[in-house]
Amino acid sequence: MQFSPTNGDFTFVSSTDAEELSGTIDAPDITLNIGPDSTRDTYATTFLRQRGYGWLLEVEEDDTEDTKPLLEELDIDLKDIYYKIRCVLMPMPSLGFNRQVVRDNPDFWGPLAVVLLFSMISIYGQFRVVSWIITIWIFGSLMIFLLARVLGGEVSYGQVLGVIGYSLLPLIVIAPLLLVIGGFDIVSTLIKLFGVFWAAYSAASLLVSDEFKTKKPLLIYPIFLLYIYFLSLYTGV
Numbered sequence: 001m002q003f004s005p006t007n008g009d010f011t012f013v014s015s016t017d018a019e020e021l022s023g024t025i026d027a028p029d030i031t032l033n034i035g036p037d038s039t040r041d042t043y044a045t046t047f048l049r050q051r052g053y054g055w056l057l058e059v060e061e062d063d064t065e066d067t068k069p070l071l072e073e074l075d076i077d078l079k080d081i082y083y084k085i086r087c088v089l090m091p092m093p094s095l096g097f098n099r100q101v102v103r104d105n106p107d108f109w110g111p112l113a114v115v116l117l118f119s120m121i122s123i124y125g126q127f128r129v130v131s132w133i134i135t136i137w138i139f140g141s142l143m144i145f146l147l148a149r150v151l152g153g154e155v156s157y158g159q160v161l162g163v164i165g166y167s168l169l170p171l172i173v174i175a176p177l178l179l180v181i182g183g184f185d186i187v188s189t190l191i192k193l194f195g196v197f198w199a200a201y202s203a204a205s206l207l208v209s210d211e212f213k214t215k216k217p218l219l220i221y222p223i224f225l226l227y228i229y230f231l232s233l234y235t236g237v
Contacts, residue, residue, distance in 0.1 A: 111165020170198035
């Protein structure tokens with residue numbers, strides 16, 4: 001069998017005696033119809049890229065690996081805050097806590113939570129005390145910081161702010177006891193003095209280091225007075 005196309009014509013020729021078949025195939029014109037919207041989109045894309053605005057057409061993919069938890073975004077370490085609370089509540093060196101972490105690794109959210117908690121238990125119908133306690137915490141820490149720097153101490157304001165804030169915890173601990181035995185004046189006074197000494201010792205042992213040498217009382221005394229004032233805001237005396 002032989003096939004010889006010419007210009008769209010075809011002819012089949014058999015090697016045996018048979019009728020000869022011939023014919024013509026007409027190929028229709030095929031047109032790809034692109035809608036007007038596609039044309040406009042292509043033109044707009046080309047126009048934006050030529051003008052340097054091709055970045056508008058880029059689709060930003062969500063990178064789930066870069067998303068962080070909220071506490072990590074706010075730089076809140078609950079384990080670190082809990083450890084610092086234990087260091088302040090148990091200031092005795094014999095317990096084996098690394099108490100210097102409260103000073104050397106200061107944070108803001110832990111002391112703020114302690115100050116707010118102390119403010120909340122100090123309300124008793126006087127809501128103005130809350131803002132006043134926060135003000136005393138900020139400016140009282142500033143005064144201790146300035147005094148420490150004058151005496152030659154190498155501390156930062158953030159360190160003093162954190163230590164003073166965390167050291168309010170002893171006053172929070174004795175607050176329920178004062179509610180129970182408030183009618184016994186002598187016992188109540190002893191508990192108040194114990195709480196103030198506890199808080200002042202926790203703060204002073206962290207802020208007053210060997211670099212002060214003979215000047216230690218000059219820094220311990222204002223710290224003690226600061227916690228007496230904090231307690232007076234709670235008791236109203």
